[in-house]
Structures are given as C-alpha cells and as structure tokens.
Amino acid sequence: REPANKATNPLNRETDWDSIQAFCDQLNNDLEGPQLATRLLAHKIQSPQEWEAMQTLVVLETCMKSCGERFHSEVGKFRFLNELIKVVSPKGELLYT
Template identity: 40%
Template sequence: MEFLMGNPFSTPVGQRIERATSSSLPSEDWELNMEICDIINSSEEGPKDALRAIKKRIVGNKNFKEVMLTLTVLETCMKNCGYRFHILVTTRDFIEGFLVRSIIPRNNPPQILHDRVLGIIQAWADAFRSSPDLTGVVSVYEDLRRKGLEFPANQLEGYTPPEAPKKVDTGLGDLCFIANRSLPICPVPKEQIL
C-alpha cells in the first residue's frame, strides 16, 4: 500500500534524505544529516516520512555508495531521534524486509556493506533488548545468529533506549533535572536561589 502515498522524496525530510544519500556527495554531509534529525523530531509525520524515504533508498538499490550513505543517515537518526522513530525502525518488518534484504547474496553486496548492516542490527539488538516495544530487532538478530551468521564486534556507542528525565536531589526541590544522563540543568541562576 505504500505506493499509494506518493514519492517519498517529495516531503521536506524526504528531500533532505535524497540529497544526503546522493552518490554525487564526496562524503557524508553531517550538517544535512542533523537537519534530517531535527525535522524528524519536530514534525508529526517526520518519522514516517523519513522511514519511507530511507526504505526507498535501500530497496533494490545497486548503487552501494547510496546505500552506505543511507545507512549513515539511518544510524544518525537512531542516535539523535527518539521513541517515535525508534518504534518504526526496530520492527521485524523493517529489519528483515529492508536491512537484511539489502545484504542477501543475490544482491551481491560488497563485504563492507554486509558487515555494516550486521553491525547495525547487532548494536540495536543489544541497545534495545530491555525495551519491550523495540524488540523486533532483537528477534531478527537472534534468528540470524541461530542461522549461523557471524556478526562484527559490538559498537553500542550512541544507542540508548528512550527514558524519562531523572530528578537530581540537590536540595532545591524540582528546579534541577538530569535529562538522559547529562549534567543537571537548572533554569534558575544560583544567585536567585540563595
């Protein structure tokens, strides 16, 4: 039914994904990749629109440079976007139907692409194992291991399941919080508190 939704590159995020994954780029455009994350995080349809464009770039694409750039965009989004994006990407349907499918032997992918896809699946399975809504990737990973696929060394850096901000007991009541294990953020200057 996805064909009824039109060109995935016609949306604001889709246009940027198309540019960020163009084989004419000499290398990754990190500014554009972060702009993609901002759009995903700030618009209602951003996660769905982005995933449609990512799928379009991966499926049946014989230009492996574009596929590698698409994987970079996807990884960047997984590291910088939240639950609304994670819930779409970590499904069994996406992992099997798009990522695993991109490395099947009949597509004759280069070894670097094969290893990168397996590394991504492994990293996400490890990172999201304890998040009940995000375990589709875990079941695909375990199936692939049972089938004897060898995975590269773990690379978990940057993948953390979404969690609520944690309060810090500073004696200042509800003025300070820690969000995602960062330093406390105090909206009121210390001079005004004392």
C-alpha cells in the same frame, strides 16, 4: 525529504553532516516524520548505487542516535526490518511476515 536526498546524494564526495542533521531535525519536528523517514531510508538502503546505500546507512545510524523513541519504534516494526532483510538475504526474500 530534501535534506534526505541531499544527505544520500550519490554525487556527494563526502558525508554531508549538515544535511543529515537537517533530516533528523525534520523527522523529529514532523508528526509523521518517523514513518516517512523509515520508508525513505528503507528504499535508499536498497539502492543499486553503493555510495548512496552507504550514505543512507550513515543517516540511519545518526537517526538511531539522535531521533528518539518515535523513530526507534518505527525502525523496530516488521515493515522496516523486512526491507533491511532484503539487503542481506541472498535472494532478497522475506524471512518474517
């Protein structure tokens, strides 16, 4: 979790690519990495601090490009997708159950 917190820290002045890569490496090397990563990313994407949420989207994009099938499988599950829907839905309501 440490690389994720560093990569999405709202005090960062710019994108911390080293921490993002460390986060991707960590989730690829941990058996439960994809499940833990998607929970953490879903939470941080909903941050009221816009810069933290934006950095988290960059982390998500990077993971989608470099973390492989196990991560893609977790991102495609309703649990994660419903969390993203809360961000774009007018009242944060779930569309799928």
